[in-house]
Amino acid sequence: MIAAARRVFAGHERGLLVQLLAVFAFAVLQGLTFVLAIPVLRRLLDGDTEAMWPWAGALAAVAAATLAAFYVQSMVSFRLGIRLISVLHHRIGDHLARLPIGWFDAARVGTLSQDVSQGVKDSAGTVAHLVQPIVTAVVTPLTVAVAITVLNPVLGAVTLALAPLLYLGYRVSVGWIARSDEAADEAAARQTDRVVEFAEAQGVLRSAGRVRNENGLLDRALAEHHRTAARRLRGGAPGRALFAAVTVAALAVLLAVGAVQVTADAGRGAEVIVLLVLAVRFLEPISSLAQIGATVRHHAGALRRLEELLATPPLPEPETGAEPAHTGIRLRGVEFGYRPGEPVLRGMDLTVPPGTMTAIVGPSGAGKSTVIRLIARFYDVDAGSVSVGDADVRDLTTPTLMDRLALVFQDVYLFDGTLADNIRAGRPDVPDAEFAAAVAAAQVDSIADRLPDGLATRVGEGGHALSGGERQRVALARALVKDAPILLLDEATSALDPANAAAITRALALQEGRTRIVVAHQLETIAHADQIAFVDGGRVVESGTHDELLAADGRYARFWAESRSSHAPGDDVPAAKDAVGDHAGG
Numbered sequence: 001m002i003a004a005a006r007r008v009f010a011g012h013e014r015g016l017l018v019q020l021l022a023v024f025a026f027a028v029l030q031g032l033t034f035v036l037a038i039p040v041l042r043r044l045l046d047g048d049t050e051a052m053w054p055w056a057g058a059l060a061a062v063a064a065a066t067l068a069a070f071y072v073q074s075m076v077s078f079r080l081g082i083r084l085i086s087v088l089h090h091r092i093g094d095h096l097a098r099l100p101i102g103w104f105d106a107a108r109v110g111t112l113s114q115d116v117s118q119g120v121k122d123s124a125g126t127v128a129h130l131v132q133p134i135v136t137a138v139v140t141p142l143t144v145a146v147a148i149t150v151l152n153p154v155l156g157a158v159t160l161a162l163a164p165l166l167y168l169g170y171r172v173s174v175g176w177i178a179r180s181d182e183a184a185d186e187a188a189a190r191q192t193d194r195v196v197e198f199a200e201a202q203g204v205l206r207s208a209g210r211v212r213n214e215n216g217l218l219d220r221a222l223a224e225h226h227r228t229a230a231r232r233l234r235g236g237a238p239g240r241a242l243f244a245a246v247t248v249a250a251l252a253v254l255l256a257v258g259a260v261q262v263t264a265d266a267g268r269g270a271e272v273i274v275l276l277v278l279a280v281r282f283l284e285p286i287s288s289l290a291q292i293g294a295t296v297r298h299h300a301g302a303l304r305r306l307e308e309l310l311a312t313p314p315l316p317e318p319e320t321g322a323e324p325a326h327t328g329i330r331l332r333g334v335e336f337g338y339r340p341g342e343p344v345l346r347g348m349d350l351t352v353p354p355g356t357m358t359a360i361v362g363p364s365g366a367g368k369s370t371v372i373r374l375i376a377r378f379y380d381v382d383a384g385s386v387s388v389g390d391a392d393v394r395d396l397t398t399p400t401l402m403d404r405l406a407l408v409f410q411d412v413y414l415f416d417g418t419l420a421d422n423i424r425a426g427r428p429d430v431p432d433a434e435f436a437a438a439v440a441a442a443q444v445d446s447i448a449d450r451l452p453d454g455l456a457t458r459v460g461e462g463g464h465a466l467s468g469g470e471r472q473r474v475a476l477a478r479a480l481v482k483d484a485p486i487l488l489l490d491e492a493t494s495a496l497d498p499a500n501a502a503a504i505t506r507a508l509a510l511q512e513g514r515t516r517i518v519v520a521h522q523l524e525t526i527a528h529a530d531q532i533a534f535v536d537g538g539r540v541v542e543s544g545t546h547d548e549l550l551a552a553d554g555r556y557a558r559f560w561a562e563s564r565s566s567h568a569p570g571d572d573v574p575a576a577k578d579a580v581g582d583h584a585g586g
């Protein structure tokens with residue numbers, strides 16, 4: 001945990017040192033307050049009030065200093081915690097901006113929000129709230145133990161000898177509690193999964209006639225949850241009992257030593273009683289370590305996850321980037337896989353001349369969308385190269401590459417704003433005329449017409465107020481206002497009804513002069529392309545114009561014929577994808 005903390009909080013060692021010193025001063029002063037209680041209590045028990053007052057004055061002065069030190073260390077810890085929250089958010093933000101976009105898959109994005117919100121809070125909370133109890137739990141008892149040793153060496157030696165025993169008892173009991181907590185946490189996570197699965201499967205269960213919880217799935221999950229909670233209590237009990245037993249045994253030993261001393265010399269009664277009271281103060285903070293231990297373990301997990309996030313290698317960027325000479329795109333011998341040993345593209349060659357439209361066609365899983373992701377450098381190729389305007393994308397800075405590209409993906413994300421806000425996100429300062437032209441080209445005006453407030457209608461987070469096809473048209477309008485010379489579009493497969501498909505095809509046809517690459521599923525889009533690349537098994541197996549490929553009578557001609565025959569009479573635009581057939585993995 002210390003190593004992870006050093007890496008996560010790198011650059012803030014000075015602040016942490018100042019905090020440690022402030023907390024240390026408070027802990028020593030607190031120990032001294034207890035120590036000064038010895039002469040006061042002794043004089044009091046001896047009935048010598050006159051001699052007590054100077055000591056009582058000293059005690060009051062040190063107690064006041066302790067209060068002041070407590071205030072100072074609280075403020076120092078609190079300010080450092082707040083500063084670290086802001087610094088960590090900035091560090092994570094800067095780091096995320098340099099990670100390959102491919103890193104942000106759904107699973108990662110799911111845990112990212114938890115790591116960033118809870119993780120940062122926990123990590124900074126460790127500094128703000130845990131350093132003080134941990135340091136005082138060690139330093140205050142030590143100060144007290146040293147004082148006891150000076151005043152009564154035998155009792156002091158026994159107290160100090162008990163410290164390692166208490167620590168050992170603490171380690172063993174915390175280990176037991178942690179094991180039972182881990183097992184219970186795992187069981188609880190499984191239970192939660194089952195409940196979520198039950199909720200998600202409602203559609204399937206109900207369509208299968210299971211209207212009520214007939215199969216007892218939920219009941220079983222809840223009963224298991226109950227058993228898990230009971231097991232956690234039972235499992236943790238031996239650990240807690242062990243630590244309580246060790247503490248009581250230590251106390252018994254101290255009492256026995258005190259009793260022996262008083263029996264030998266009755267005059268020492270007052271002194272021994274006072275020292276025993278202090279010895280109890282010595283044991284208390286050590287017991288509190290057992291409580292703090294659970295919180296530290298929890299925070300250590302958050303720190304480790306943040307460290308892993310910050311250790312993810314960013315996308316290598318050139319210091320001074322190249323400039324693309326034109327808007328043509330070329331893939332040469334590209335090999336790529338999302339996971340080692342599972343190639344998706346195997347020696348892909350593709351040349352897209354500037355200002356032309358290329359349709360990428362092929363079976364599901366052939367690697368069509370992957371081509372688009374590699375051009376936008378969401379990932380780096382394993383071998384071969386991807387170039388834009390004769391410049392390898394790895395030699396371009398991210399802003400240079402992104403300035404050239406406008407992207408429309410299948411899984412369109414819309415912000416929780418108005419339709420107009422979502423389109424303007426492509427270029428906030430877009431002139432009104434260009435905005436209107438993009439809205440018309442992507443036929444978003446017909447969507448706006450049916451909405452209560454037109455373009456000023458809020459679309460809800462993720463754009464839930466719109467259909468999948470409509471969301472893609474909004475995303476296309478957003479891409480068009482960006483006015484980038486290259487347009488990459490991964491046509492929605494199922495989300496496009498014939499009207500949406502026709503709208504997108506017409507919008508693409510209007511973009512003459514821009515280099516367009518479309519992963520196309522609609523026959524009309526495909527037929528309009530200047531070049532068609534038929535992809536299968538991770539490489540282009542045929543390319544040419546529609547007429548050339550039909551004449552060649554190969555894979556594309558077969559695909560075209562099958563698509564047309566599956567085209568139901570009455571459809572404006574047939575769906576080609578189904579005719580291609582599913583050959584997952586290419």
Ligand SMILES: Nc1ncnc2c1ncn2[C@@H]1O[C@H](COP(=O)(O)OP(=O)(O)OP(=O)(O)O)[C@@H](O)[C@H]1O
Pocket residue numbers: 105338339344362363364365366367368369370371519584585586
């Ligand atoms: N993020 C990812 N992580 C791991 N594997 C992936 C990822 N994205 C795609 N794949 C795999 O890579 C292969 C090619 O995927 P790709 O999306 O490029 O295919 P596609 O030709 O566009 O298919 P479709 O027409 O169904 O969208 C598939 O086997 C797919 O399962």
